[in-house]
Amino acid sequence: MPTNPLAYLGQQLDELKAAGSYFRLRELESACEAVSHADGREVINLASNNYLGLANHPKLKEAALEAVRKYGAGTGAVRTITGTLDMHMALERKIAAFKHTEACVVFQSGFAANAGTVSAILSPEDHIISDELNHASIIDGCRLSRAKIHVFRHRDVAHAIEKLAALKDEPGRKLLITDGVFSMDGDIGPLDQLTEAAEAHGAIMMVDDAHSSGVLGRNGRGTVDHFNLHGRVHVQVGTLSKAIGVLGGYVCGSKDLIEFLYHRARPFLFSTSHPPAVTAACNAAFDLLVEEPERIEKLWDNTRYFKAALKDKGFDTGVSETPITPIQVGEAKMAHAFSAALFEEGLWATGIGFPTVPKGKARIRAIVTAGHTTAHLDQAVEILAKVARRMAILP
Numbered sequence: 001m002p003t004n005p006l007a008y009l010g011q012q013l014d015e016l017k018a019a020g021s022y023f024r025l026r027e028l029e030s031a032c033e034a035v036s037h038a039d040g041r042e043v044i045n046l047a048s049n050n051y052l053g054l055a056n057h058p059k060l061k062e063a064a065l066e067a068v069r070k071y072g073a074g075t076g077a078v079r080t081i082t083g084t085l086d087m088h089m090a091l092e093r094k095i096a097a098f099k100h101t102e103a104c105v106v107f108q109s110g111f112a113a114n115a116g117t118v119s120a121i122l123s124p125e126d127h128i129i130s131d132e133l134n135h136a137s138i139i140d141g142c143r144l145s146r147a148k149i150h151v152f153r154h155r156d157v158a159h160a161i162e163k164l165a166a167l168k169d170e171p172g173r174k175l176l177i178t179d180g181v182f183s184m185d186g187d188i189g190p191l192d193q194l195t196e197a198a199e200a201h202g203a204i205m206m207v208d209d210a211h212s213s214g215v216l217g218r219n220g221r222g223t224v225d226h227f228n229l230h231g232r233v234h235v236q237v238g239t240l241s242k243a244i245g246v247l248g249g250y251v252c253g254s255k256d257l258i259e260f261l262y263h264r265a266r267p268f269l270f271s272t273s274h275p276p277a278v279t280a281a282c283n284a285a286f287d288l289l290v291e292e293p294e295r296i297e298k299l300w301d302n303t304r305y306f307k308a309a310l311k312d313k314g315f316d317t318g319v320s321e322t323p324i325t326p327i328q329v330g331e332a333k334m335a336h337a338f339s340a341a342l343f344e345e346g347l348w349a350t351g352i353g354f355p356t357v358p359k360g361k362a363r364i365r366a367i368v369t370a371g372h373t374t375a376h377l378d379q380a381v382e383i384l385a386k387v388a389r390r391m392a393i394l395p
């Protein structure tokens with residue numbers, strides 16, 4: 001018998017199990033809704049990024065079905081071959097107008113947008129100044145670019161300026177990059193001050209608005225609108241996978257930036273374009289952001305209500321300023337056990353531990369949506385408090 005050259009993977013999985021960070025995939029058995037069916041249970045769903053409840057919206061579904069009837073199931077190639085439908089261009093124009101930028105390019109995912117863009121616009125002699133908690137797709141884009149990476153402490157503008165100042169006489173371009181909203185803590189990046197710093201040091205400013213698209217700013221235009229920085233942030237990334245409810249990522253900026261990405265971004269050039277159903281549903285979602293902004297108000301009403309109720313029960317919800325609500329637990333094992341016990345009681349909220357968050361900072365992450373009613377949130381808080389007392393997370 002030859003030995004198994006992949007045996008080390010099994011050993012590493014055993015280590016994950018010992019550390020309490022091994023997981024099994026939960027199976028959603030219904031549409032992603034405020035109350036969903038998963039693993040044979042009906043649960044209040046506080047685990048998704050479906051902020052506005054658009055993932056199962058009739059108008060998105062109808063648009064998708066119509067697109068399938070007219071254009072079929074797939075596009076047959078990458079964007080530069082047969083994979084650009086008229087609707088792809090229409091969506092890019094719509095997003096650019098929505099974001100008040102010259103142009104937009106849509107990628108297959110937010111991950112591809114970040115990784116493809118950073119790696120395309122920078123070279124090994126360039127410098128990236130990056131928040132330590134920036135998303136994995138930014139980190140991968142930075143690594144792929146082979147530019148030098150300078151990490152500043154989370155939301156620490158003075159530290160970012162220190163890094164920029166130290167590079168003053170270095171050759172190469174500088175890119176300052178931050179998440180708009182940080183996905184684990186729900187805090188907002190100091191984009192206003194970082195943009196000033198970028199301007200003062202001649203750096204390119206880039207923001208990843210994955211969790212701010214459809215959430216922050218007028219009609220969900222993101223952090224650039226939230227901080228009123230129109231025209232000053234050179235590269236704006238957004239996602240179509242979270243509040244927009246479907247799948248994809250986009251980059252907004254100048255016409256030159258977008259045309260350059262058409263020619264040089266590797267996921268754009270070498271990976272097949274979105275199927276018609278995806279593009280049509282995204283298109284319908286942007287119409288809803290403009291026509292029915294009350295959905296965003298409801299999201300924020302629910303966010304305030306839920307956070308206040310948790311505080312009232314004595315939970316520590318960290319520094320969040322957005323619908324992402326961490327409930328601090330401590331150790332990873334405890335967070336995963338808490339999450340599992342909540343599920344048994346009818347509440348779906350993800351347990352997150354090391355290495356996704358630092359050791360000792362494990363938490364449950366609850367994300368309210370516009371689709372939740374006050375009754376859902378009340379019930380969720382009751383379940384959280386009951387299970388937390390039973391597990392001695394609350395006194």
Ligand SMILES: *Cc1c(COP(=O)(O)O)cnc(C)c1O
Nearest residue numbers: 109110111135183210239241248
């Ligand atoms: C989710 C997320 C992404 C990736 O977006 P997808 O469209 O799911 O690939 C990128 N950046 C941040 C900050 C995210 O939270």
